[in-house]
Amino acid sequence: MIYSLVGYYSLIIGLIIGLFLFYFSYKNFNNSNILNTKILSFSFLQLFFVVISFLCLIFSFIVSDFSNETVFNNSHTTKPLFYKISGTWGNHEGSLLLWLLVLTLFIFLFLVRTKNQPVKYKILTLVFQQIIIVGFFLFLILTSNPFNYIFPIPTEGLGLNPILQDPALAIHPPILYLGYVGSSIIFSSVLAATSLKIISTNWAIHIKKWILISWIFLTLGILIGSIWAYYELGWGGFWFWDPVENVSLMPWLALTTLLHCILVLEKKSILTSWVIILSIATFTLSMCGTFLVRSGILNSVHTFANDPERGLFILVFLFILIFLSILIFFFFHKDNDKKSFSFFWLSKETSILINNWFMMYFLSVVLIGTVYPIFLDVITSQKISVGPPFYHKLIIPFLIPFLLVMAIGPNLKWIKSQLEDKIYLISFLIISILLAFLVLKNFNQNILINTILISSALYLFFITLRDFFVNKYKNISQNIAHFGFSLLILSILFNNLFASEIITNLKVGEIFENSKTKIVFESVDQKKEQNYNAIIANFSISNPNGEEDRLSPELRIYNQPVIATSEADIKTTLMSDKFIVINLVQNQDFFNVRYQVKPFMLWIWLSVILISFGGIISFIKKRS
Amino acid sequence: MYGRKVKLRFLFVVLILITLILTTFLILKSLEENVVYFQSPSEIKSLTEIDESKIRVGGMVKKNSISISSNEVSFIITDFKNEINVTYSGAVPNLFTEGKGVVAEGFLKDRNFFSATKILAKHDENYMPPEVKEALGEK
Numbered sequence: 218m219i220y221s222l223v224g225y226y227s228l229i230i231g232l233i234i235g236l237f238l239f240y241f242s243y244k245n246f247n248n249s250n251i252l253n254t255k256i257l258s259f260s261f262l263q264l265f266f267v268v269i270s271f272l273c274l275i276f277s278f279i280v281s282d283f284s285n286e287t288v289f290n291n292s293h294t295t296k297p298l299f300y301k302i303s304g305t306w307g308n309h310e311g312s313l314l315l316w317l318l319v320l321t322l323f324i325f326l327f328l329v330r331t332k333n334q335p336v337k338y339k340i341l342t343l344v345f346q347q348i349i350i351v352g353f354f355l356f357l358i359l360t361s362n363p364f365n366y367i368f369p370i371p372t373e374g375l376g377l378n379p380i381l382q383d384p385a386l387a388i389h390p391p392i393l394y395l396g397y398v399g400s401s402i403i404f405s406s407v408l409a410a411t412s413l414k415i416i417s418t419n420w421a422i423h424i425k426k427w428i429l430i431s432w433i434f435l436t437l438g439i440l441i442g443s444i445w446a447y448y449e450l451g452w453g454g455f456w457f458w459d460p461v462e463n464v465s466l467m468p469w470l471a472l473t474t475l476l477h478c479i480l481v482l483e484k485k486s487i488l489t490s491w492v493i494i495l496s497i498a499t500f501t502l503s504m505c506g507t508f509l510v511r512s513g514i515l516n517s518v519h520t521f522a523n524d525p526e527r528g529l530f531i532l533v534f535l536f537i538l539i540f541l542s543i544l545i546f547f548f549f550h551k552d553n554d555k556k557s558f559s560f561f562w563l564s565k566e567t568s569i570l571i572n573n574w575f576m577m578y579f580l581s582v583v584l585i586g587t588v589y590p591i592f593l594d595v596i597t598s599q600k601i602s603v604g605p606p607f608y609h610k611l612i613i614p615f616l617i618p619f620l621l622v623m624a625i626g627p628n629l630k631w632i633k634s635q636l637e638d639k640i641y642l643i644s645f646l647i648i649s650i651l652l653a654f655l656v657l658k659n660f661n662q663n664i665l666i667n668t669i670l671i672s673s674a675l676y677l678f679f680i681t682l683r684d685f686f687v688n689k690y691k692n693i694s695q696n697i698a699h700f701g702f703s704l705l706i707l708s709i710l711f712n713n714l715f716a717s718e719i720i721t722n723l724k725v726g727e728i729f730e731n732s733k734t735k736i737v738f739e740s741v742d743q744k745k746e747q748n749y750n751a752i753i754a755n756f757s758i759s760n761p762n763g764e765e766d767r768l769s770p771e772l773r774i775y776n777q778p779v780i781a782t783s784e785a786d787i788k789t790t791l792m793s794d795k796f797i798v799i800n801l802v803q804n805q806d807f808f809n810v811r812y813q814v815k816p817f818m819l820w821i822w823l824s825v826i827l828i829s830f831g832g833i834i835s836f837i838k839k840r841s
Numbered sequence: 842m843y844g845r846k847v848k849l850r851f852l853f854v855v856l857i858l859i860t861l862i863l864t865t866f867l868i869l870k871s872l873e874e875n876v877v878y879f880q881s882p883s884e885i886k887s888l889t890e891i892d893e894s895k896i897r898v899g900g901m902v903k904k905n906s907i908s909i910s911s912n913e914v915s916f917i918i919t920d921f922k923n924e925i926n927v928t929y930s931g932a933v934p935n936l937f938t939e940g941k942g943v944v945a946e947g948f949l950k951d952r953n954f955f956s957a958t959k960i961l962a963k964h965d966e967n968y969m970p971p972e973v974k975e976a977l978g979e980k
Contacts, residue, residue, distance in 0.1 A: 451932070578864065585868055600879035602897065607875035611868060720931050722911050781935045800933050807909045811932040 221285045221364040224273030227266040228364075231321070232354040234263040238347050242340050253336060256343060257328050263350075264321040271318050274363050275305050283374050286365035287311060293376040293777040295748055303387030304377045309527070310363035312390055316507070317353045319398035320346070327402050327427070334423060341409035342402075348541075349401055352534045360527050376777030382748065385445040389438060393465065396435025397503040400468060402427050403475070404500035407493055408542055412549050416489050421482040428479055429836045431499075432472050436829040439465050444822060451783045451798040453718070453813040455821055458605045463587040464506035470580040471499040477569050484631060487566070491573065493550060497542045504535050509587075564633055568626030575619045582611045613670065620673040620706065624680040627695055641683065649675035660715070671710055677703035694838060698831025704824035708817040715816045722807040725754075729810075735759050736812060749775040751784075754799050754808060768797045794818035877946060882923040891949050898925060898955055899944040907939055918943060918955075929957040 238259055274287070278301045283289045291308040292301055305311045324346040331339055357363070380386070406424055410416045442465065447455045456462060475495040478488045508531040586603045593599050625642060653672035657664070681700040684692065719736065721729045729736040737757045744751040752772040759765040771784040785798040793816040800809040879897045898918055906917035915928045916939075927945050937943060937960060947957035 451935075581864075582868060585872065589872060600897075601876045602879070603872065604875055604877055604895075607871055610871045610875065722909055722914070727911075783935055798932070800935060800937075802907060802909050802914060802933055802937065805907070805909050807911070809909075809914070809933045 218282065218284055220273040220277045220280075220282060221366065224270045224277070225362070225364040227270035227273065228354065228358055231263050231266040231270070231317075232351065232358065234259055234266070235347050235351040235354060238263070239344065239351075242344050242347075246337070246340060253339070256340065257325075260321070260325050260328055260343065264325045267314075267318050267321045271305075271314055274311055274314060275302060277364075278302060278305050281374065283372070284366055284368070284370045285363075286367050287363045289367055289371055289374045291377050292374040293748075294373060295777060296377060296382070297747060299384075299387065300377060300382045300748075304381075306390045306394075307377055307381045307386070310357070310361045312394070313353065313357050313361055314363050315391060315394055316398055317350065317357060319394050320350050320353060320401055323399060323402045324350070324405070327406070331423065334420070335413065335415065338406075338409050338413055338415060341412060342405045345405035345408045346401065349405070349538070352538075356527075356530050356534065360530050374777075376775070378778070379749070379773065379775035379780050379782045380449055382775070383445060383449055385441050386449070389441045389445060392434055392441060393438030396431050396433075396438050396472075397468065397506065399427065399431030399434060400472065400496075400499045400503050403431065403496045404542070407496035408545050411493055411545055414549065414551070416482075416492065418483060418486055421479050421492075425476075425479050425483060426836060428472065428476050429832050432469075432476055433829050433832040433836065435465070435469050435472060436825065436832065439469060440822065440825045440829070443825075447818075448785050448787055449782075451785050451800075451811070453785070453796045453798070453811070453815060455818075458586070458603075458608045460587050461510055463583050464502075464509050467580055467583055467587075468499050468502040468506060470576050470583070471495055471502055474573050474576040474580075475499060477573065481566055481569055485566075488570075490550065493546055497539070497546070501535065501539055501542075504531065504538070508532060508535060563629060565626060565629045565631050568622050568629060572619060572622050572626065575615060575622075578615060579612055582608065614666070616706065617669055617673045620677050620703070623699060623702070624673075624677040627692060627699065628680065628684060642680070645679045645683070646672075646676055649673070649679060667710065667714065671707065674703050674706040674710065678707065694831045694835035696831070697834060698828050701824045701827030701831060704820060704827065708820035708824055712815060712817045712821065717814045719810075719812045721810050722802075723810050724806045724808070733760060734812070736810070738808070738810070744771075748777070749773045752801070756797060756810075756812075758795070758797070758812065766795055768795065770797050770799045772799055772801055789819055791819060792816060879944075881920045882918055882925040883920055885925060885949065885955075886923045886952055888952065891951060893948070895946065895948060895958075897944055897946045897961075898927070898957075899942070900924075902937070902939050902941060902943050904939050918945065925955050926953055927955045927957050929960060931957075931959065934960055 238256070241259065242256070274285075276282075277285045277288050278292055279298065281288065281292055281294050281301070283292075287308060287310045291304045291311075296304070306315045324343060327342065327346075328339060403424060406427070407416075410420050410424075439462075442462070443455050446457070446462075447453070472495075475492065478491045478495060481488050482492055508528055586607055590601050590603060593601055628639065628642065650668070650672040653668050653675055657668055657671065677699060681696050681703065685696040685700070717733070719729065719731070719734060721736075723729060723736070723738045725738055725741050727738050729738075735758070737759075739755045739757055742753040742755065744753055750773070752774075753769050754772070756768045756770070757765060758768060766788055768786040768788060770786040772781060773784055774781050781801075783798045783800050785796055787797075788795040793814055796813040796815055798811050802809055877895050877897055879899060882898065882900055885898065900918040900920040903917040903919045903924060908915055913928055913930045914933060915926065917924050917926055919925075927947075929945065929947075944961040945955065945957040946959040946961065947955060949955055
C-alpha cells in the first residue's frame with residue numbers, strides 16, 4: 218500500500234519537475250553561469266524521484282503487494298525472488314517506468330559528462346529530452362499507471378508468463394532499453410545542435426560516445442533476446458524475422474549507419490544531413506518498436522496480450538516528435554556541405570556512403586516486411602504474414618557487394634585513394650574464392666550463390682585480419698567489429714548449410730534410427746520445483762562413429778498461470794550444438810521429439826559479442 | 842549548351858531515380874510472391890479453385906480430433922461453421938491442445954484436406970491470434 222502511494226506521488230513530482238524545467242530553461246536561457254548548477258540539481262531531483270518510484274514498484278513485487286494491480290497481474294507468492302524482481306519490467310507498466318528511468322538517467326549523465334560544449338546547447342538538449350520525458354510521464358500516469366489499486370485486495374496474484382521466467386529474459390529488457398532509450402539523448406542532442414547550428418567536428422567527437430553506448434547496449438540486448446529465443450522457444454533457430462525481432466533490428470541498422478556517418482563527420486565536416494536524419498530515425502524507430510510491441514498491433518508469435526488504446530497515445534506522441542524534428546531540420550539546417558561532392562570516387566568516404574545506402578536498403582526491406590501486413594489489414598482487412606523467404610531473397614544477394622565494400626573501404630584513404638599499392642586486395646579475393654569453392658566442393662554443397670557469399674565473407678575475414686596485423690592495432694576497434702561481422706556471416710551461412718533436423722513422435726522405450734543418427738528414448742522422470750512440475754525425458758543419441766550423447770529435455774508445467782513450456786536440452790561444443798526439445802500432445806503416449814544438429818551455433822553468439830566488443834574498445838580508447 | 846557539372850548532376854539524379862524505381866519494384870515483386878494469406882475453414886469451403894501457394898489456416902482444434910502416430914499428427918481445425926482436416930509432421934508447440942486456438946501454415950490439398958508445414962506457437966493461454974478471433978466471430 219505505502220509503496221504504491223509513494224511511487225505514484227514520486228511520479229507526479231517528477232512530472233512537475235519536468236514542467237518546471239521547461240519554464241526555468243526558457244526564463245534563463247541566456248543567463249548561463251548559475252543555470253548550469255541549478256539545472257543539474259533539478260534533473261538530479263527528477264532522476265531521484267523516478268528511481269524512488271521504480272524502487273517502490275520493485276518492493277511491491279518483492280513483498281507481493283496484491284493491492285497493486287500491476288503486481289496482481291504479473292506476480293505470484295510462489296515465484297522465486299529473482300523472478301519477482303524481474304517481473305517488475307516484464308509487463309507493460311513496469312517496462313514503461315523503466316523507459317522513464319533510463320530517459321532521466323541519460324539526460325542527467327549527459328549534463329554531468331558534457332564538457333567543452335556551449336551552455337545553450339546543453340540547455341536545449343535538456344529541453345528536448347524533457348519533451349520526451351514529460352510525454353512519457355503523462356503516458357504512464359494517464360494510461361498505464363503502475364500503481365493502480367484493486368479493492369478488495371486479492372490474496373493471490375495471477376503469475377508471470379512462464380516463458381518470461383528465465384534468466385536471459387530477466388536481463389534482456391533493461392539492456393535493450395538502455396540501447397533504445399539511449400538513442401533519445403542522440404535525438405535531443407542532434408535537434409539542439411541543429412537549432413544552434415553547431416554540428417561540426419567538435420560536436421561529432423562529443424556525441425560519438427553516446428552513440429557508442431546506445432549501440433553497444435542495443436547489440437547486446439538483441440543478442441540476449443536471440444539466445445533466449447533459441448533455447449526457450451524450442452524452434453532451434455536464432456532469428457525468425459518475427460515482427461518483434463524486426464523492430465529491434467531496425468533501430469540497430471539506423472544506429473550502425475549513424476555510427477559510420479559520425480566517423481566521417483568527425484574527420485571532415487560532411488554528411489551532416491545524414492547524421493541529423495539518422496539520429497531522428499533511430500529514436501523514432503525505437504519509439505515505433507515500443508509502440509508496435511506494446512499496442513498489440515503486431516501479429517507476432519511473440520505477442521503477449523495487451524491493450525490497443527495505449528498504442529494511440531504513443532502514436533500521437535510519436536507524430537508530434539517526428540513533426541517537431543522535421544520542422545527543426547527544415548528551418549534550421551542549412552546544408553553547407555558544398556564540399557560534399559569534392560571527394561574522389563575511390564575514397565573512404567565513398568565506401569562508407571555506399572554501405573550507408575545498402576544499410577538503408579536493408580532497413581527499408583525490414584520496415585516494409587514488418588509494416589505492410591498492418592497496412593493491408595487496415596485497408597482491406599486481409600490477413601497476411603510475410604515470411605523469412607521475403608527477407609532472405611531481398612537481403613542475401615545484396616550482402617555480397619556490402620561485404621566487399623566493407624572489406625575494401627577501411628583500407629582506402631580519406632578524400633582520394635589510388636589502387637596501385639593495393640595488389641593484396643585482389644590476391645586476397647582470389648584466395649577467398651578458391652577457399653570457399655574448395656570447402657563447398659568438399660561437402661557436395663556446390664551452389665553458386667553460396668560460393669559467392671562465403672567468398673565475400675571470407676574476403677572480409679582475411680582483409681580485416683591482415684589490417685589488424687599490418688597496422689598494429691591502429692584501427693583495433695574497427696578491425697574487431699568488422700572481423701566479428703565476417704565471422705557472424707560465415708557462422709550463419711555454415712549453420713544454415715550444414716544443419717540437420719529430425720522430427721518424430723516417440724513413446725517411452727522406442728527407438729528412432731536413420732543412416733546417421735540413432736535416438737533412444739530411454740525413460741521419463743518427474744521433478745517438483747517451487748514454481749513448476751517437470752517431466753524429464755532421457756534420450757541417448759548416437760551416431761555411426763560410436764559417439765553417444767545423453768540429452769534430457771524437460772516439459773514444464775508451471776503452476777501459476779498453468780502453462781506448459783518445453784525446455785530444450787542443448788549440448789554445446791565448439792563446432793556444433795546438439796539441440797533436443799520434446800512436447801506432449803494431448804496427454805497421449807507419444808512425445809513429439811525434435812532433434813537438431815546446429816553447426817557453429819556458439820560462433821554466432823561469439824561473433825556478436827566480438828562486434829559489440831569492437832564498440833566497447835572504441836568507447837574506451839583515448840583519441841590520439 | 843549546359844555545363845559539364847549540370848550534366849553530371851542530371852545523370853546522378855536519373856541514376857538515383859532508376860535505382861529507387863528498381864528497388865521498389867523488386868521489393869513489391871518479392872512481397873507479392875512471399876506473402877502468406879490467412880483463411881478460415883469457411884473461407885476455404887467457399888473457394889472456387891484451390892490455390893497452390895502457401896496459406897495459413899486458423900481456428901479452434903476440434904475436441905477429440907487429435908490423433909498421433911510415430912511420424913504424423915492429424916487434427917481438425919474448426920470455426921464452428923466449417924472444418925478442415927490437417928495433417929502435420931513436425932514439431933508441435935506447447936499450447937497446441939484440443940479446444941484451443943491454432944494457426945497452421947502449409948498447403949491445401951483440396952477443400953477438406955490441408956497439409957501443414959508449420960504450426961505456430963503462442964505463449965499465453967488467454968492469447969488468441971487476432972485472425973482466429975476474427976474468424977471465429979465473437980465466440
